[in-house]
Amino acid sequence: MKTYRVAILGCRGRGTAAARAYHQHPRTEVVALCDLVPELLEKLGAELDGVAGYTDLGRMMEEQHPNLVAIPTGTEFHFPLVMQVLDRGSHVDVEKPLCTDLEEADAMLARAGDQGLQIAVHHQGRVGASMRALRQAMAEGRIGQLRHVQGCGKGYYAGYGLMNIGTHLLTNMCGVAGPCRSVVAAGAVAGRRLAPEDVLVAPGGMGTVAGERLTGVLEFADNVSGVLLQHRFPKVDSAGYMMEVYGTEGRLFWKSSGLWWLPTPHFVPGGPAWQPLDLKLLPGFVPGGPADEADYAYADEYVRALDEGREHLCSGQAGRHVLEIMMGLFESAVTGRRVDLPQQDRRQPLKRWRAEAGLAASVPGLRDYGKWLAEEDRRLGRG
Numbered sequence: 344m345k346t347y348r349v350a351i352l353g354c355r356g357r358g359t360a361a362a363r364a365y366h367q368h369p370r371t372e373v374v375a376l377c378d379l380v381p382e383l384l385e386k387l388g389a390e391l392d393g394v395a396g397y398t399d400l401g402r403m404m405e406e407q408h409p410n411l412v413a414i415p416t417g418t419e420f421h422f423p424l425v426m427q428v429l430d431r432g433s434h435v436d437v438e439k440p441l442c443t444d445l446e447e448a449d450a451m452l453a454r455a456g457d458q459g460l461q462i463a464v465h466h467q468g469r470v471g472a473s474m475r476a477l478r479q480a481m482a483e484g485r486i487g488q489l490r491h492v493q494g495c496g497k498g499y500y501a502g503y504g505l506m507n508i509g510t511h512l513l514t515n516m517c518g519v520a521g522p523c524r525s526v527v528a529a530g531a532v533a534g535r536r537l538a539p540e541d542v543l544v545a546p547g548g549m550g551t552v553a554g555e556r557l558t559g560v561l562e563f564a565d566n567v568s569g570v571l572l573q574h575r576f577p578k579v580d581s582a583g584y585m586m587e588v589y590g591t592e593g594r595l596f597w598k599s600s601g602l603w604w605l606p607t608p609h610f611v612p613g614g615p616a617w618q619p620l621d622l623k624l625l626p627g628f629v630p631g632g633p634a635d636e637a638d639y640a641y642a643d644e645y646v647r648a649l650d651e652g653r654e655h656l657c658s659g660q661a662g663r664h665v666l667e668i669m670m671g672l673f674e675s676a677v678t679g680r681r682v683d684l685p686q687q688d689r690r691q692p693l694k695r696w697r698a699e700a701g702l703a704a705s706v707p708g709l710r711d712y713g714k715w716l717a718e719e720d721r722r723l724g725r726g
C-alpha cells in the first residue's frame with residue numbers, strides 16, 4: 344500500500360499536533376518540517392526521529408516532493424502559503440478557518456482544481472469520535488427526524504470567536520443538517536447595534552470582524568433550522584462550546600469530548616435523563632499516545648480520500664461554505680437583511696460596509712487576543 348509523504352509547514356502548537364497524528368498513522372510518513380524558527384525544527388524533528396528541517400518552503404518542496412503539506416500557520420498566511428504549495432504540486436491540509444474572505448477562498452479552490460489537487464481544512468472535530476458517534480446515532484434513528492441544531496462558542500469576542508471557534512461549530516452543524524441556504528443575524532457591541540466604526544481587524548490574523556455578541560439563525564433544507572450563539576462571556580469558557588441536535592423523538596448533545604442522548608424530544612426535569620453514548624476509536628489509533636484522536640481521524644480520512652480519489656469530508660468546498668456562512672452572518676448583522684447563500688458578491692461584507700460609510704479601511708491592531716481585547720474595552724469606554 345502506498346505511504347503518503349507529508350510535510351509540515353509551521354511547527355508550533357498546531358503543527359506539532361498535525362505532525363504527531365501523521366507520524367502515528369501507518370499510511371502516512373512525515374518526511375520534512377518547515378519553519379522560520381530553527382529551534383522549532385530541532386525540537387519537533389527530535390520528537391519525530393530526526394526528520395529533515397527546512398527554513399525555506401521552496402527548497403523543502405524541491406528536495407522532498409511531499410504528497411501532502413499541512414499548513415498550520417496564522418490564518419492570514421493561509422492564502423499565500425496554500426497557493427505556493429499547490430503550485431509546487433502537493434495536496435493541502437490547511438488549518439481552520441480556510442482563509443479570511445471569499446475572494447481568497449475562490450482563488451485557492453480554483454487553483455486546486457486547475458492543478459488536480461485537493462485542499463482539506465483542518466476541522467478535525469467533524470471526523471472525530473464524538474461526531475462519528477453522532478452520525479451513527481442519527482442513522483440509527485435515535486432522535487427521529489431532524490428539526491433543529493444549535494451551537495455555542497467558548498465566549499470570545501463574537502466576531503473573533505466566529506472565525507476561530509464558529510468555523511468548527513458551523514462545519515459540524517452542516518455535517519448534521521447539510522448545506523445552509525440563508526442566514527439572518529443580530530449583532531451588538533457594548534449593548535448597542537453595530538456601527539461602521541465597530542468593524543475591526545481581528546487578533547490572531549483572523550481577518551476583519553465585528554460584534555461583541557452575534558446570534559445567527561440558519562436555514563437548512565426540509566424546514567430544518569439552526570442557531571449559532573457567538574457571545575462574549577465574562578471569561579472564555581470551553582464548557583460553553585457545544586452543539587445540541589433536536590429531533591422529533593429525541594436529542595443529542597455534542598461536545599468534542601463526548602456525546603449524550605435524550606430519548607424524548609423535550610427535556611423535562613424528573614423525566615428521562617441524558618445518557619452518554621459510546622465513542623469508538625479508530626483501529627490503529629493509540630490512546631494515551633502523543634497524537635490527538637480527532638487529528639488522527641482527520642489524517643485517516645485524508646488517506647482514505649486520496650486512496651479512493653475523492654474529497655476529504657472536511658474538503659475545501661465544505662470549508663468555503665463555512666466561510667460563506669460566516670461572511671453572511673457578518674453581512675446580515677450589519678444590514679439587518681437575510682443573506683441567501685452562496686452570495687453573489689464575494690467581497691468581504693464588513694470592509695464593503697465600512698467603505699460605503701466613507702470610512703478608511705480598519706487598521707490592524709494587536710495580534711494577541713487578551714491585549715487586543717483590553718484595547719477594545721478601552722475603545723468602548725470601559726477603562
Ligand SMILES: NC(=O)c1ccc[n+]([C@@H]2O[C@H](COP(=O)([O-])OP(=O)(O)OC[C@H]3O[C@@H](n4cnc5c(N)ncnc54)[C@H](O)[C@@H]3O)[C@@H](O)[C@H]2O)c1
Nearest residue numbers: 353354355356357358377378379415416417418438439440
Ligand atoms: N484545529 C484546531 O483545533 C485549532 C486550534 C488552534 C488554532 N488553530 C488554527 O491554527 C492556526 C495557527 O496555528 P498555531 O497556533 O500553531 O500557529 P503559530 O502562529 O503559533 O505558529 C505558526 C508557525 O508557522 C511558522 N511560519 C509562518 N509562516 C511561515 C513560512 N512562510 N514558512 C515557514 N514557517 C512559517 C511560524 O514561524 C510559526 O512557528 C490558525 O489558523 C488557527 O486558527 C486550529
